[in-house]
Amino acid sequence: MTTPETGILPQHLLGIEGLTRDQISLFLDHAERYASFGARDAAFGRPLDGRTVINLFFENSTRTRTSFELAAKRLGADVINMEVGASSISKGETLIDTAVTLNAMHPEALVIRHADSGAVALLAQKVNCAVVNAGDGAHEHPTQALLDALTIRLRKGRLEGLTVAICGDVAHSRVARSNIHLLTTMGATVRAVGPRSLVPSGVRAMGAEIFHDMREGLRDVDIVMMLRVQTERMQGNFFPSAREYFRFFGLDREKLALARPDALIMHPGPMNRGVEIDSDVADDFERSVIRMQVEMGVAVRMAVLELLSNRTGREVVK
Numbered sequence: 001m002t003t004p005e006t007g008i009l010p011q012h013l014l015g016i017e018g019l020t021r022d023q024i025s026l027f028l029d030h031a032e033r034y035a036s037f038g039a040r041d042a043a044f045g046r047p048l049d050g051r052t053v054i055n056l057f058f059e060n061s062t063r064t065r066t067s068f069e070l071a072a073k074r075l076g077a078d079v080i081n082m083e084v085g086a087s088s089i090s091k092g093e094t095l096i097d098t099a100v101t102l103n104a105m106h107p108e109a110l111v112i113r114h115a116d117s118g119a120v121a122l123l124a125q126k127v128n129c130a131v132v133n134a135g136d137g138a139h140e141h142p143t144q145a146l147l148d149a150l151t152i153r154l155r156k157g158r159l160e161g162l163t164v165a166i167c168g169d170v171a172h173s174r175v176a177r178s179n180i181h182l183l184t185t186m187g188a189t190v191r192a193v194g195p196r197s198l199v200p201s202g203v204r205a206m207g208a209e210i211f212h213d214m215r216e217g218l219r220d221v222d223i224v225m226m227l228r229v230q231t232e233r234m235q236g237n238f239f240p241s242a243r244e245y246f247r248f249f250g251l252d253r254e255k256l257a258l259a260r261p262d263a264l265i266m267h268p269g270p271m272n273r274g275v276e277i278d279s280d281v282a283d284d285f286e287r288s289v290i291r292m293q294v295e296m297g298v299a300v301r302m303a304v305l306e307l308l309s310n311r312t313g314r315e316v317v318k
């Protein structure tokens with residue numbers, strides 16, 4: 001049974017690509033209600049009481065894994081954090097057999113992060129619980145884009161009509177891809193800013209404008225979203241040195257001055273300070289909303305877990 005509200009949602013959250021404005025707004029509106037509650041607010045209720053959420057992370061994480069765990073617990077669910085290194089995967093059990101085995105224990109949701117693009121979608125075909133993509137390779141990180149959008153919406157009051165510069169290592173970034181899909185769907189203008197080696201021309205087809213001169217790319221934008229340089233996904237040299245990268249593409253006070261005076265600074269974390277962002281601007285608590293992004297991560301993941309679970313018959317919080 002689904003409520004009319006959740007009936008518009010897919011069974012799984014595998015990406016932002018393909019979601020409609022209404023679907024994105026439903027996640028954001030629901031998350032905004034959670035964001036307005038205190039961390040121990042009784043108004044949460046326990047809509048996932050007696051249900052189980054399993055976190056299955058094949059890549060390291062601080063923010064995403066912790067916030068999914070907190071989110072599920074605040075909703076009353078039991079949470080299992082699978083230790084992949086201590087699981088039967090180390091004995092040669094396949095990814096699919098692992099997911100099918102966990103599904104047989106009837107969790108409400110599997111939250112999966114994997115280094116390979118498409119791995120989470122593949123597993124979603126093999127299970128009947130909800131699957132949430134917590135980041136798959138360079139493909140998508142949908143809950144990151146939702147928490148970024150919620151942060152922007154709360155600070156700016158809207159998404160439509162804003163200009164957002166997504167800067168740096170776009171090529172290896174699932175965060176960039178999910179954000180481009182979300183922001184363009186919601187009526188924002190997106191600029192992809194970075195060196196030629198790190199901004200694939202394909203992002204133009206996704207609706208982003210491309211800038212290889214950061215000073216041009218930042219001019220008059222409302223939001224400066226910096227990306228982590230993902231050296232772990234790079235084979236070969238994509239730029240001469242970290243020092244050179246910072247000089248041309250690192251966000252510092254001088255480059256930030258080209259954006260609108262009230263432009264917000266964002267970063268999904270973890271940050272490489274002194275490479276893509278200077279501490280001076282990262283820690284400017286008037287302009288930087290990096291900590292707020294983390295806080296909104298819990299609210300967004302509560303909304304996602306509840307709305308996807310709700311498709312199998314629970315009341316939504318009012």
Ligand code: CP
Pocket residue numbers: 060061062063064065135144268269270
């Ligand atoms: N932004 C993000 O996904 O961070 P973690 O890798 O720490 O989860």
